[in-house]
Amino acid sequence: MSNTIAPGPDAQANHALSLLKAGTSKGRLTHNLPLSPGLSFKADKAASLKGGYKSPPGRLLELDVTVKGTPDWVEFHVTLPGGDWSAFGLIGLVCVSAAPENIILRPCLRSGTEGRFVDCFFDKHVLSHPQASTHLDAIMFDRRTNLPMDAPWRELILFLPTHSFRWSLQDLRLFSA
Amino acid sequence: MTLTLIIPVRNDTTRLRRLLSCAAQLGCADRIIVVDDASDVPVTPADILPAGGTLDGKLTLIRNDQRRGPGACRNMGAAQVTTSHLLFVDSDDLITPELVGLMDDLSGKSFDFCLFKHADSRVEDDGGWGQTPYDEEIWQRAGVAVGALHKADPTQAGILSQTANYPWNKLYRTGFLRKSGARCTDILLHEDIELHWKSFLRARKILVSDRIGVIHFVIEDGDRLTQRRGAERLAAFGPLTEIAAQVRTRRGPEFNRPFLRFASDLLGWIKENLEPDLHPDLMRHVQAFLLDQLDGQTPEELLPTDPYLAGQIAAQLQMAEVYALPSKAPHP
Numbered sequence: 001m002s003n004t005i006a007p008g009p010d011a012q013a014n015h016a017l018s019l020l021k022a023g024t025s026k027g028r029l030t031h032n033l034p035l036s037p038g039l040s041f042k043a044d045k046a047a048s049l050k051g052g053y054k055s056p057p058g059r060l061l062e063l064d065v066t067v068k069g070t071p072d073w074v075e076f077h078v079t080l081p082g083g084d085w086s087a088f089g090l091i092g093l094v095c096v097s098a099a100p101e102n103i104i105l106r107p108c109l110r111s112g113t114e115g116r117f118v119d120c121f122f123d124k125h126v127l128s129h130p131q132a133s134t135h136l137d138a139i140m141f142d143r144r145t146n147l148p149m150d151a152p153w154r155e156l157i158l159f160l161p162t163h164s165f166r167w168s169l170q171d172l173r174l175f176s177a
Numbered sequence: 178m179t180l181t182l183i184i185p186v187r188n189d190t191t192r193l194r195r196l197l198s199c200a201a202q203l204g205c206a207d208r209i210i211v212v213d214d215a216s217d218v219p220v221t222p223a224d225i226l227p228a229g230g231t232l233d234g235k236l237t238l239i240r241n242d243q244r245r246g247p248g249a250c251r252n253m254g255a256a257q258v259t260t261s262h263l264l265f266v267d268s269d270d271l272i273t274p275e276l277v278g279l280m281d282d283l284s285g286k287s288f289d290f291c292l293f294k295h296a297d298s299r300v301e302d303d304g305g306w307g308q309t310p311y312d313e314e315i316w317q318r319a320g321v322a323v324g325a326l327h328k329a330d331p332t333q334a335g336i337l338s339q340t341a342n343y344p345w346n347k348l349y350r351t352g353f354l355r356k357s358g359a360r361c362t363d364i365l366l367h368e369d370i371e372l373h374w375k376s377f378l379r380a381r382k383i384l385v386s387d388r389i390g391v392i393h394f395v396i397e398d399g400d401r402l403t404q405r406r407g408a409e410r411l412a413a414f415g416p417l418t419e420i421a422a423q424v425r426t427r428r429g430p431e432f433n434r435p436f437l438r439f440a441s442d443l444l445g446w447i448k449e450n451l452e453p454d455l456h457p458d459l460m461r462h463v464q465a466f467l468l469d470q471l472d473g474q475t476p477e478e479l480l481p482t483d484p485y486l487a488g489q490i491a492a493q494l495q496m497a498e499v500y501a502l503p504s505k506a507p508h509p
Contacts, residue, residue, distance in 0.1 A: 132387065
């Protein structure tokens with residue numbers, strides 16, 4: 001748990017996620033909230049946002065978000081390593097999630113570019129519904145033109161609903177090959 | 178928080194050993210009480226303890242010389258508990274890593290029992306994971322389907338009381354169980370109705386978790402008690418009648434309708450799982466029980482608030498009348 005010696009684009013994120021999962025925390029949501037090193041919740045400041053989060057023992061995150069107005073984005077960020085990924089062929093994610101009211105999330109790989117960034121979306125949306133469910137998806141590097149192989153920084157972003165919602169992210173793991 | 182697992186077993190050391198290996202791996206039990214219900218070959222620690230010695234010194238093995246049923250075994254085990262909390266598990270069940278997280282979550286919190294989700298092997302056989310749709314719908318209706326830990330308010334408790342009356346989906350505070358007198362009935366089948374309902378009726382603080390803490394394996398064939406189709410199923414009317422009286426006197430209205438629905442569903446299930454030659458006897462009991470519960474009301478009066486229940490009870494009462502007819506024709 002405390003060592004981070006695994007190689008690959010997924011290793012750093014999996015380590016950060018396992019630390020959040022191992023601990024417990026709770027608090028109020030803000031528009032830019034670091035949850036754990038490498039993990040954060042972010043929302044468009046254009047809208048009013050209230051609510052709380054919990055990281056229960058053995059689980060990642062529970063969000064209770066109340067939105068007033070229409071934010072352009074509400075997101076969960078996972079930091080990934082920058083640098084050259086050309087030695088790898090894919091990155092994927094597996095997550096277990098649930099939500100009292102059905103919600104749809106969009107996972108995305110964001111890569112830093114000169115001056116800005118480029119987003120590469122996973123093919124599938126994540127559907128969270130009342131019964132916890134498992135979602136699996138991957139991005140094959142050679143089939144995407146919007147994924148630079150060399151980037152100064154990268155993030156996995158889960159685009160969350162821009163309306164009020166409750167969501168339980170019970171587990172999230174990345175893999176690469 | 179310290180935990181005892183109480184496990185009744187009869188002629189099932191293979192699966193019990195699997196369960197104990199799982200418990201050793203998870204390290205969640207401070208003590209394990211196995212009650213051998215007159216197995217043909219008496220269970221010994223060597224038969225069931227996993228290698229490695231993790232559970233050495235934690236196991237208490239009790240044996241009944243005569244078969245008394247899982248309910249009596251659970252009561253015997255519960256009487257021996259010295260830990261702050263306990264969990265009943267069946268020998269063919271498994272506990273999951275989520276149970277460890279649940280215990281961490283519950284540590285330091287005051288509660289009488291915590292109801293948690295389970296995985297049913299039939300759901301896994303169909304490619305899914307978790308509870309049956311019937312149970313899942315109840316959790317959703319109560320508004321607690323999602324979330325690692327909630328406190329159930331009285332209305333939610335009333336709804337959740339209709340979930341499967343299993344003993345192993347509740348983590349109990351030992352003091353609550355002792356003080357409330359909630360226990361299993363000493364009968365072979367339907368022994369867990371009393372424990373389930375008395376728990377809900379007498380608990381002041383119920384916590385609820387969506388964590389799947391136990392995997393329950395349903396085996397449709399074999400010679401298990403759950404496969405029995407004989408007159409012993411009629412013993413269910415004992416605890417049902419007792420609980421019905423307590424529902425009327427001990428708590429507010431939030432449990433009246435859920436209990437009636439639970440009882441009506443259970444009686445329908447018993448009819449489906451009873452030898453046909455016992456149906457007339459069953460339906461006599463059903464008629465008397467339901468009329469007593471309705472207490473002068475007609476099923477039609479339930480229609481505006483619970484059309485499903487109204488229809489089911491009306492059908493059960495009509496069927497009871499058909500069975501009571503002196504006829505040579507085969508009954509439905």
